[in-house]
Amino acid sequence: MKLSRRMLGAALGAVVATGMATSGWAQSATQDLSRESVIETIKQDGVVRVGLSLFVPWSMRDKNGDLIGFELDVGRKLAEDMGVEVEFVPTAWDGIIPALVSGNFDVIISGMSVTAQRNLTINFTDPYAYSGMAIYGNKELIEGMTAEDLNSPDVTFAARRGATPATVIAKAFPDATLLLFDEDGASRQEVLNGNAHATMASQPTPNRDVAQYPDVLRLFDGELFDPRGEAFGLRKGDPDAMNFFNNWIAQNWRSGWLKERHDYWFATEEWADQVAQ
Numbered sequence: 001m002k003l004s005r006r007m008l009g010a011a012l013g014a015v016v017a018t019g020m021a022t023s024g025w026a027q028s029a030t031q032d033l034s035r036e037s038v039i040e041t042i043k044q045d046g047v048v049r050v051g052l053s054l055f056v057p058w059s060m061r062d063k064n065g066d067l068i069g070f071e072l073d074v075g076r077k078l079a080e081d082m083g084v085e086v087e088f089v090p091t092a093w094d095g096i097i098p099a100l101v102s103g104n105f106d107v108i109i110s111g112m113s114v115t116a117q118r119n120l121t122i123n124f125t126d127p128y129a130y131s132g133m134a135i136y137g138n139k140e141l142i143e144g145m146t147a148e149d150l151n152s153p154d155v156t157f158a159a160r161r162g163a164t165p166a167t168v169i170a171k172a173f174p175d176a177t178l179l180l181f182d183e184d185g186a187s188r189q190e191v192l193n194g195n196a197h198a199t200m201a202s203q204p205t206p207n208r209d210v211a212q213y214p215d216v217l218r219l220f221d222g223e224l225f226d227p228r229g230e231a232f233g234l235r236k237g238d239p240d241a242m243n244f245f246n247n248w249i250a251q252n253w254r255s256g257w258l259k260e261r262h263d264y265w266f267a268t269e270e271w272a273d274q275v276a277q
Helices: 005-036 038-045 070-082 093-101 164-172 184-192 205-212 239-254 257-267
Strands: 047-052 085-090 123-138 156-160 177-181 198-202 217-219 225-234
Touching (some): 038 239, 047 070, 047 093, 123 239, 184 198
Parallel strands (some): 156 177
Antiparallel strands (some): 123 198, 123 225
16 A cells, blocks of 8 residues: 555655654653752752761861861862752761651761662662771680681670671671660771671771770781772662762762772871860
């Protein structure tokens, strides 16, 4: 069956019209996503709200009670580059993801490593820092023991509730007893007091703690556990925010700024006299 010139023109017109409608819908959907991005909220409010949890040397309080640390440098530089103010929102670690999802702040910048379980609830940017974890323990309790010997019902670990070390300890040493605490320093204190054999933390915390208490603590030599990158945590469904933060991280890796700040906080003790020991 032959199509007349009029029928062919009508058919082509319908195709073009459908294409234009689809394109218009896609453009409208993209604009809606852009308007709903947290980036627009930050620009409108003139402030980026950063959720973080306190642990050395990522974020901590100095002797005057002011927040200092690697995350504070990152958050302030991010706000400066965005042309806005920054508000830090200290939050308990085990509640920091629910607080982000609830809208208590715009982004998590708190040394959070990327895990599949966390990624089910929030999205992660590219890494802005890299670290690994080491085991250290009470010298008297672990005398003559290797890391492999720690996987025993007679051994007690201490760790922070909801933090990555707790998950890694449970997986790597399933036969050991695991005590969980809400505060980061409580795990170290349990080991110092002899109530736990060992704990695990991201470097440089193990090196710093062992150097501070050389008569009581010992570091287990060997490979770092669970080496991975730390990333910003974002609410799901925000491609504009993901694009902006990833580009910001990439730019500050290229410039060397992230490495320089990370080296200062993690490879030196130049800041140590600012905090109470």
